[in-house]
Amino acid sequence: MPTxxxxxxxxxxxxxxERGTVHVTLSLQGPKPQPVYDRVVADLEAVTASVKQLHDPERGPVTWWSTKHVRTWAERPWNQDxxxxxxxxxxAVGVEVKFRDFAALGRWVSQHVAVTPxxxxxxxxxALTAANRQDLERAVRTRAVQDAARRAQEYADALGLGTVRPVAVADAGMLGNGLHAAGGSGPAPYLRMAAAKEGGGSTELELAPEDIEVSAQVDARFVAE
Structure with a gap:
């Protein structure tokens, strides 16, 4: 009987x-609504003008950008007494700018941190580009399947059995038998959010891109005589 x-x-x-998408908020506050609104709109125009000078979907340094609608609200705060x-x-208004040139990304951010209230x-x-993301995902899944086959053969060898033969392969957790679905609470694959670090009162910002981690887990069932 097969095992x-x-x-x-x-x-x-x-x-x-390969890409870095900057998430920016332009926001101001004051005692009167119109001056606050007008200043944020003026800052937004200055920021988008600088982005348009860098925008080229094919060559960059900016490959894509977008802006949100300006939001306004008021509050009546309380003092300590x-x-x-x-x-x-x-x-306030949000701006997103995608760079393929990370040196240009750092210069653009430093410029506006210094001069834009x-x-x-x-x-x-x-993040990775869509094409390279798919290639890396495919390679990682392949290596995960190969790892499963290696493990199964090692178990079979330890039991003195012959060559194993696959009968089922699935994403982690889908074969049952007490195996739990893979999961995690970390950032989504292919994306990493990193806040900038400002040191010593300087307008030079540390924007070191982090490596993208891509993981795959598979469950597989084998039989051996």
């Missing part, structure tokens, strides 16, 4: 990112 072996194979690869203060008016860098999402 059944169920194993989980895995593989992880790392690759340098429990007294309600006059209204404070706010205006209310410019806040929320973070940078490092």
């Amino acid at each position: 059944e072996l169920t194993v989980r194979g895995s593989h992880t690869a790392f690759q340098r990112p 429990g007294k309600q203060l006059p209204l404070v008016h706010h205006a 209310g410019f806040t860098l929320d973070g940078v999402v490092w």
